[in-house]
Amino acid sequence: MSSPTILILVREPTADSEALALALARQGAHALIRRPEALTVAIDGRSLTIMDGNGAPLAVDAALGWTSLAARDAGLWLLRALEQAGVPVMNRAAVLDGGQLKPVGSLVLAAHGLPHARTLLAGADADPDMLIATLGLPMVVKPCLGTKGGGVRLITDRTDLVTLLAAAAASRLPLYLQEHVPNSGVDLRIQCVDYRPSYAFRRHAAPGAFVTNLHAGGRAELVAPIPPALAALAMAAARAFDAPIAGVDLIESPDRGPVILEVNMTPGFFTAAVLAGDQRVVIEPAARAAADAIARGLIRMAASRRRGAALGHGTAA
Incomplete structure (x- = not known):
């Protein structure tokens, strides 16, 4: 039997997609890295055919839905088409869609x-004094759809909040507001694969910065082993979203215990090592192990699909 073919659907080739392609190759599978714009779906009656850029049918056994926000519109419908064609997808389109929307999360x-x-999804007509009474100042505002820490900032006064409410009225989107949990500029990311914690690192905000995201200059510090209570919480969060791949962001509050900020559906499991600076030497082996685990999961999905097709239960993409 030929080696399984795994489609990696990406906005653009990244350290994550390259690491995963190598992990698949080590385990005897073949990776196809494609941008959504490269693929065409042919619909003929009840039959779907996924075609490559040259028009050739694309025969794949499983797919990784690594379509971040920049490729969201183009990627989600393709993931749904793949699923309808019988191709198992990790993470599924519905999981990725809902998980990328912070209010849904x-x-x-x-x-x-x-x-x-504590979170408020506030309409544009909300009373700013009520919002302040509920969450207090400072509070955090985040875009409903956002990534890499973009658009996340601290609201420190009423005037700022009133301005944001006016902007929400113009955009017809709610304000996504969260309490500011004191954290000394440090939070924790737990990377989950197959719903289980794979590795974790604390993120330290750059001097003078508010967000801890590594893309915004944050510093990573490997956490090993992961404390059992935090590992259990991360697993519960991944399962709540039905997300085999998830990045769980939380703050360890001395007063309240762990507090989840959000759950990321396309966490940079290998990019984290690339951006880790002097911590790369210790984080990269953990990131490589995560890539191997994702590859194993995709190969299992591919094998299951092939077994189903052999029994006449599958459809061809």
Whole structure:
């Protein structure tokens, strides 16, 4: 039997997609790295065919939905087409779609009773004094759709909040507001693969910065071993979202214990090592192990699909 072919659908080739392609190759699988713009879906009656840029049918056994916000519109419908064609996808389109929307993420955490930073989804007509009375100042505002720490900032006064409410009225989007949990500029990212914690690192904000994101200049510090209580919480969060791959961001509050900020559906599991500076030497082996674990999961999905096709239960992409 030929080696399985895994499609990696990406905004652009990154350290993550390259690491995963190598991990798949080490385990005897073949990776196809494609941007959504390179693919075409042919619909003929009830039949779907996924085609490469040259029009050749693309035969894949499983797919990784690594379509971040910049490729969201183009990527999500392609993931749905792949699923409809019988191709198993990690993370599924519905998981990626909901997980990328921060208000939906807060609702999922609340529905599963997981500790979450107090959050307000405020309409443009909300009374700013009521919002301040509920969350206090300072509070944090985040874009409903955002990544890499972009648009995340601290609101320190009423005037700033009133300005943001006016902007929300113009955009017809709610304000996504969270309490400011004191953290000394440090939070924790736990990378989960197959719903289980793979590795973790603390993120330290750059001097004078508010966000801890590594893309914004934050500093990484490997956490090993992961404390059991935090590992269990991260696993519960990944399962709440039904996300085999998830990055769980939380703050370790001395007064309240761990508080989840959000759960990322496309965490940079290998990019974290690339951006880790002098910590790369210790984080990279953990990131490589995460890539191997993702590859194993995709190969298992591919094998399951092939077994189904052999029994006549599958459809061809």
